[in-house]
Amino acid sequence: MTLQLVQVNFKARDEVALGEFWAAALGWNLSSEGPGVINLEPAGFDWPDPSAVCVDLVRVPDPETVRYRVHLELATTSDAHQAELVARLTDLGATPVQVDQGDVPWVTLADPEGNVFSVLEPRELHRDTGPVAAVVVDCADPRAMVRFWGEAIDWTVHELTDDRALLRSVEGVGPYLEFRRTPEDRVVPSRIHLDVRPDPVEDQAKEVARLEGLGATRAYVGQGDVPWIVLADPEGNEFCVLGRH
Template structure:
């Protein structure tokens, strides 16, 4: 059966510091079981998180380039007061305002302490039950094609498809949306942030990877060597990983 998105993977020079930022930003807990740092809902740090997506921070030596990430998080708020308070708190934690060409918009664009862009949205009814993360947003050239690929690759339900945007969400109706926004520029550098997918316990990982290749995914070599996960690119070259069942 299709794979389940389980976490947002963020490369970081200092995984401990960036993990603390995101844990405090989201009101979640923090765990460091090995070389990575995991951030998830504070009531248990269960993996995989059954009601949404966790954040896994992976150490890398290279800092983020000035190029805007093509995947970012949108944070939810419940009122204009909450939005202002959250922005102020995030800035006190080390977030900084950033201009990505947004002009006059009701949301606030910030960057985390390592320069990864994210948005603090104005209150929107659609996101009120999502938890702190409203959406994982992917810039793309063709939202319709991305919705077809990711809607078939994963077990999430496609909710909306248009020329300029598309969205999907867990079939359980919980957690953040996965949204595709049309942008005129094509992808040029490796993503600093990507999604990790996981097979279900009775599924065969190799067969799932082959299925993704048949859908248009291609193999990716980032120097990962002999690892239990598989690195792939979607049809617009966004990197993602298929994790092994532990």
Template sequence: MALRLFEVNVKARDDSALGRFWAEALGWSVSSEAPGATSVKPVGSAWPDPAAVRVDVIAVPDPETVQNRAHIELATTSAAHHAELVARLKELGATPADGQGDLPRTVLADPEGNVFCVLEPREIHRDTGPIAAVVVDCADPRAMARFWGAAMDWTPHEVTDDHALLRSAEGVGPYLEFLRTPHLKEMRHRVHLDLAPYPFDGDGQAAGVARLKALGATPADAGRGDFPWKVLADPEGNEFCVLGPA
């Protein structure tokens, strides 16, 4: 069973505050169904629509700001929109981040230090919605594209030795990009992907997990307790979750 991208999971010291930041940043709705968990969702659309990928902010006790292997990139439609969005994000609490260089993007950090980018206008992102892409640093973009493309039945758009770009088979919603990163270090996984089976049930979860393991995923949830989700790691060790019914 091919699984579907459900959300980008972000760990935070204060899930409510960071959830409000991302809701304002994206123009989406914000809600909390349980203490320590805040969901930010597109208005007027619902999963499993691939354009309805949401951001889920989860409270964790460790407030340390760390470098992540994954980050969000935001789309803009014009130079004026880019300037307006960057200014508005700073008013909301974002701060400039190191590493921008001479690139067609503005690199910021959210109020908890998670780095993200605001891209200059690109034709490829004209219909993605506010999230243009989720970018994952990796050693081998081609191998990652094979694994994640098979895992979610997503279509490759560009695959080179330096980067790989995937998108849903329906051609809507954000891209998933794998970027070759020299001297890749072991990093904390405070930003990761959550997948879910459709239909959303236990049988689908079990079948999805078995399929992912056959593709090269490995269990990564030893000693974490009994939860309704399964924690796996992709072939490069990036953790992700397969959700199941609570």
């Protein structure tokens, strides 16, 4: 595999404050690679390591809330753990959210900048994922998304139906990447997208060409002269192929 899902990227008005929230939420370390960028990763993490999908927060003066259709789901180990985590996240600044989902066992919250995420009830599926159970991408056709993303990052398919698909690292560690069929009118706006990185990073151009062959298209989001390349998957979800800084 030469391309790895390395992180989810949050556009933030205040990357430090939002980073402190998510570092406390996940129990991860906070660092910075430069002005306006906060990195979150588990203690001792050394990329490439599929045991975690990290978080980057990038300052954008006025981040537009658009339908990136990506959100995080957090794992818990018991009903008591779920209740404790929800209470702790609320104390940190999260707020409850109603998204017309009926009576469900998980709790939906928004972080201090309004990005929606879920705290799941304990599930055997997520007992060994770490604090992030899944990175969820809302979509119209999970099967089509797996055809693209399964080839793009070479993860193993664990479940595939018309309504949802689950991918996970071939090493069987870390969070799941879930594609969930969602009506367009129920997609919750966010400022989150996926970042992938070639290994070695010098293969960026080759990997971009391969992704375009799989159905990705170039996207312009005002990025200017930057070392990453912005693409959109077959359903129009933007993601970045990272390069060398």
